[in-house]
Amino acid sequence: MPHIHELSEALTNQIAAGEVIERPASLIKELTENSIDAGATQIDIRVVDAGLTLMEVMDNGSGIDREDVPVAFKRHATSKIATVRDLFAIHSLGFRGEALASIASVADVTLATATVAGVGTEAHLVGGKLVDQHSQAFRQGTSIKVADLFFNTPARLKYVRSQATELSHIVDIVSRLALGHPEIAFTLRNGDKVAFKTTGNGDLQQTIAGVYGVNIARSMLAIAATDSDFSISGYVSLPDTTRSSRNNITLLINGRYFKNYNLVKGIIAGYGSKLMVGRFPVAVIAIELDPKLVDVNVHPTKQEVRISKERELADLLKTSIYARLSNQNLIPDALHNL
Numbered sequence: 300m301p302h303i304h305e306l307s308e309a310l311t312n313q314i315a316a317g318e319v320i321e322r323p324a325s326l327i328k329e330l331t332e333n334s335i336d337a338g339a340t341q342i343d344i345r346v347v348d349a350g351l352t353l354m355e356v357m358d359n360g361s362g363i364d365r366e367d368v369p370v371a372f373k374r375h376a377t378s379k380i381a382t383v384r385d386l387f388a389i390h391s392l393g394f395r396g397e398a399l400a401s402i403a404s405v406a407d408v409t410l411a412t413a414t415v416a417g418v419g420t421e422a423h424l425v426g427g428k429l430v431d432q433h434s435q436a437f438r439q440g441t442s443i444k445v446a447d448l449f450f451n452t453p454a455r456l457k458y459v460r461s462q463a464t465e466l467s468h469i470v471d472i473v474s475r476l477a478l479g480h481p482e483i484a485f486t487l488r489n490g491d492k493v494a495f496k497t498t499g500n501g502d503l504q505q506t507i508a509g510v511y512g513v514n515i516a517r518s519m520l521a522i523a524a525t526d527s528d529f530s531i532s533g534y535v536s537l538p539d540t541t542r543s544s545r546n547n548i549t550l551l552i553n554g555r556y557f558k559n560y561n562l563v564k565g566i567i568a569g570y571g572s573k574l575m576v577g578r579f580p581v582a583v584i585a586i587e588l589d590p591k592l593v594d595v596n597v598h599p600t601k602q603e604v605r606i607s608k609e610r611e612l613a614d615l616l617k618t619s620i621y622a623r624l625s626n627q628n629l630i631p632d633a634l635h636n637l
């Protein structure tokens with residue numbers, strides 16, 4: 300009697316889901332990144348009960364062809380890379396082809412999509428199985444609705460925290476994606492309540508106003524600096540506009556949101572002794588550098604990044620913020636067009 304057998308596709312998808320889809324926010328991140336990759340200029344995200352009842356991501360991107368719909372939900376099915384060479388020149392946020400398969404394996408998913416307005420496809424998947432697909436008129440773009448998250452993985456459901464916690468994770472990730480894409484109009488709703496909304500007009504300060512509110516955006520200082528390796532630009536709050544966590548410091552590295560402890564430390568160090576103990580600034584800083592200097596940890600859910608010459612970059616952040624805050628005239632840069 301043989302003891303070793305191959306796992307079924309349903310089971311391997313559920314195992315993969317365990318890594319990719321930790322909580323409602325990870326699912327929202329995957330769907331929203333797909334919308335960004337699809338070239339959307341407008342992304343509307345709606346969750347009900349912090350995603351525990353329903354999550355929906357709607358975009359006006361490229362849409363999915365009818366015959367591609369069943370394939371999109373297969374594991375390792377992607378339109379974003381085809382060859383090993385592509386793997387080393389990735390410009391999209393996704394490329395593993397795991398997200399939709401993982402999501403569908405642990406939830407009830409309804410997809411509506413059209414590559415051309417008027418002729419579209421609607422599909423319904425439950426626990427990874429395509430139970431229905433039919434033609435359906437739809438505007439151009441894609442909408443994915445997810446209900447009953449983790450209905451068939453009770454152990455995972457146990458790890459989901461209170462709605463307040465799950466919602467804060469959702470707001471956190473969507474804010475970072477919005478700040479990284481001022482050219483895309485984002486709306487995030489919890490139930491009927493708008494959590495935030497950005498205009499998509501390409502202006503970073505106005506995007507900050509959408510995410511954090513006009514008053515904060517208006518009171519921020521613009522910073523910009525370059526050295527031989529790095530170019531930084533963005534906005535930092537005055538020392539009296541602070542938050543109790545460092546989570547409101549956003550680093551965009553070549554346009555993409557990443558976490559990096561040392562760089563955040565450099566930003567905070569730029570405030571010298573101006574911050575009260577336990578208080579942290581609000582900052583959004585875009586860093587441009589040669590991609591060769593970036594070592595992205597390619598684990599699907601990790602958002603950390605390592606950079607060569609990290610200390611030099613942290614110093615550049617520190618000194619330029621310090622110089623800007625020491626300037627006698629701490630007049631915030633006016634927010635135009637609001």
Ligand code: ADP
Pocket residue numbers: 329333334337358360361362363371372376377378379392393394395396397398399400440441
């Ligand atoms: P990946 O993003 O790694 O390619 P996914 O499982 O997230 O894998 O998606 C599979 C494929 O489905 C994508 O490569 C893309 O072709 C298609 N797709 C998913 N979401 C969208 C969307 N919102 N708009 C257009 N195409 C999409």
Ligand code: MG
Pocket residue numbers: 329332333392393394396398399
């Ligand atoms: Mg994806």
